[in-house]
Amino acid sequence: MKTIPLRPLIREDFAPFGDVIEAEGAYHFAINGGMAERYHDLALVELAGDKARPMISLARGEPYALPLTLTFVERHPLGSQAFFPLSPYPFLVVVAPDSGGTAGEPLAFVTGPGQGINIRRNVWHGILTPLEGVSDFVIVDRGGEGNNLEEFHYPAPFLIADTAG
Amino acid sequence: MKTIPLRPLIREDFAPFGDVIEAEGAYHFAINGGMAERYHDLALVELAGDKARPMISLARGEPYALPLTLTFVERHPLGSQAFFPLSPYPFLVVVAPDSGGTAGEPLAFVTGPGQGINIRRNVWHGILTPLEGVSDFVIVDRGGEGNNLEEFHYPAPFLIADTAG
Numbered sequence: 446m447k448t449i450p451l452r453p454l455i456r457e458d459f460a461p462f463g464d465v466i467e468a469e470g471a472y473h474f475a476i477n478g479g480m481a482e483r484y485h486d487l488a489l490v491e492l493a494g495d496k497a498r499p500m501i502s503l504a505r506g507e508p509y510a511l512p513l514t515l516t517f518v519e520r521h522p523l524g525s526q527a528f529f530p531l532s533p534y535p536f537l538v539v540v541a542p543d544s545g546g547t548a549g550e551p552l553a554f555v556t557g558p559g560q561g562i563n564i565r566r567n568v569w570h571g572i573l574t575p576l577e578g579v580s581d582f583v584i585v586d587r588g589g590e591g592n593n594l595e596e597f598h599y600p601a602p603f604l605i606a607d608t609a610g
Numbered sequence: 611m612k613t614i615p616l617r618p619l620i621r622e623d624f625a626p627f628g629d630v631i632e633a634e635g636a637y638h639f640a641i642n643g644g645m646a647e648r649y650h651d652l653a654l655v656e657l658a659g660d661k662a663r664p665m666i667s668l669a670r671g672e673p674y675a676l677p678l679t680l681t682f683v684e685r686h687p688l689g690s691q692a693f694f695p696l697s698p699y700p701f702l703v704v705v706a707p708d709s710g711g712t713a714g715e716p717l718a719f720v721t722g723p724g725q726g727i728n729i730r731r732n733v734w735h736g737i738l739t740p741l742e743g744v745s746d747f748v749i750v751d752r753g754g755e756g757n758n759l760e761e762f763h764y765p766a767p768f769l770i771a772d773t774a775g
Contacts, residue, residue: 466666466668467668468668468670468746471668476669476737476738477671477737477738480671480672480674480737480738481669481670481671481672481737481738482669482670482671483667483668483669483749484667484668484669484670485665485667486665486666486667486753487666487667487668488665488666490663490664490665490666492664498655499655499657499664499750500650500651500653500655501631501651501652501653501655501692501694501728501750502648502649502650502651502652503631503632503633503636503648503649503652504641504646504647504648504649505633505646505647505649506642506645506646506647507645507646509645527666529666529694529696529748531694531696559746561748563666572641572642572645572646573641573642573645573646581633581724583694583726583748584648585664585666585750588651
């Protein structure tokens, strides 16, 4: 089984797949007479198809243990999907380039404190994968009509592992 | 100066002004083979006017002390505005009914753990007001063209105070 190493979540590295939502390094300005700072417009929310609208949801996820066997990825043809953590634990962000309508070899990012993500429309990605502890998230994704889910099952699974350990 | 007492943030009480975003009491379903629970579609995101689009931002706010003197409120004619806290502290949610195009007497809600809010389009509200400590938030509001801000300055200020103390 091919091993996919973990890599830190860095805005530039993640850019082909979506946005890293974090205050660090982001455009910001003061609001409310200087009592607050706004880190502005950090994600491209994509809403395609009939009756498309943004939705705000919450999720609570059980943690996964590493190493983890990855057998499939999914994508949403009609909208982006943002996850921002409410818990102090990291989460795993698996994404994969498209390869002629199927998913290529995955990449595995691990979030640091204060980092969320927005996965672009039609980008192959893994399911929500908290690490270390039960984790809550804010989700911003698309509501509307039409089929917004495709799955791709890899012919051979990958092992996602902390190869530095 | 008239005193406005604090009240707990309860979904039914806040309904005329917007949504309480919280898992407690919300419609939910299992995802990812039962590893996570999704608390689904908790806020009505409103996007009016030219080139309207949803934006995801972060904010970090200095805390305010109570009692607090409220001199003005604002509203956004073109979009809703959601705030979800990333910090363990409560925040103050001031809203006011409309009274012929100006703001009526305000109400002052205080959030509990795990509670965010979505203020409806055109609802008079106070600025972001963290209590007790420096607080971070996820914000989902509207980007686009047009004037999306109105302010109303009360002819006489109100005192927002914890009258139970």
